[in-house]
Amino acid sequence: MVEIATINDLAERVRRHPDMVLSIEVLGLVRHYQARWREAQDLLDVTDEVPVTAWVVRRKSDMLLPRPADPEPEVFDASESEDSALWLSWAVAELQARFQAATQTHRRPPTITPNRVTAVKDASPWKLAWSWPKVKPLANRPVQIIPPEQDPIGERLRRIRALLQEVSEPIALTALVDSHMPRETVLTFSAIVQLWHQDEIAVSQNAPFQQVWIVRNTHHDA
Numbered sequence: 001m002v003e004i005a006t007i008n009d010l011a012e013r014v015r016r017h018p019d020m021v022l023s024i025e026v027l028g029l030v031r032h033y034q035a036r037w038r039e040a041q042d043l044l045d046v047t048d049e050v051p052v053t054a055w056v057v058r059r060k061s062d063m064l065l066p067r068p069a070d071p072e073p074e075v076f077d078a079s080e081s082e083d084s085a086l087w088l089s090w091a092v093a094e095l096q097a098r099f100q101a102a103t104q105t106h107r108r109p110p111t112i113t114p115n116r117v118t119a120v121k122d123a124s125p126w127k128l129a130w131s132w133p134k135v136k137p138l139a140n141r142p143v144q145i146i147p148p149e150q151d152p153i154g155e156r157l158r159r160i161r162a163l164l165q166e167v168s169e170p171i172a173l174t175a176l177v178d179s180h181m182p183r184e185t186v187l188t189f190s191a192i193v194q195l196w197h198q199d200e201i202a203v204s205q206n207a208p209f210q211q212v213w214i215v216r217n218t219h220h221d222a
Contacts, residue, residue: 170213
């Protein structure tokens with residue numbers, strides 16, 4: 001084994017004389033520096049020796065083991081067959097078309113938002129400050145308290161049944177609603193749906209969004 005003071009000196013001699021690496025015993029070299037690394041008190045002192053040792057081992061393996069030959073790159077010859085030539089011409093045309101499409105940019109014209117704020121003639125901050133004390137606050141509207149119904153659906157069920165008992169002709173849905181309030185319309189419609197599910201009434205409509213007609217089922221009484 002070559003006697004070298006440090007691994008850096010050995011690497012320098014191998015760099016200058018590449019054939020010298022053949023006389024180095026790799027196993028003894030690795031064991032020697034492994035023992036040195038275990039005994040080192042500070043690993044930072046021997047950190048740079050690890051890659052240098054690996055480089056020396058790699059140099060010897062390159063000298064002993066033959067390198068595999070680089071495979072020749074495959075060259076696509078489009079002239080081997082007519083089909084290949086047709087495919088190549090189609091591919092070139094497709095790439096050119098995509099390149100032309102990529103270079104085209106579609107710019108959207110800027111949107112002009114009209115200024116809808118109308119300025120007051122002869123307006124100024126001083127006039128606004130002068131008129132501020134004269135602005136009258138809006139009158140507070142009285143709070144309207146509507147007492148809740150105890151049985152809103154049941155009350156409308158009784159009223160609709162009573163109206164259907166009095167007449168035999170179909171009754172329009174709008175005639176059953178007492179007011180045009182949304183709450184009244186929803187409650188009346190819910191009561192009609194419940195009567196229809198109970199098979200007490202029949203509901204008909206000639207066309208969408210047309211009048212809904214309601215008639216009492218006589219067979220339900222039997």
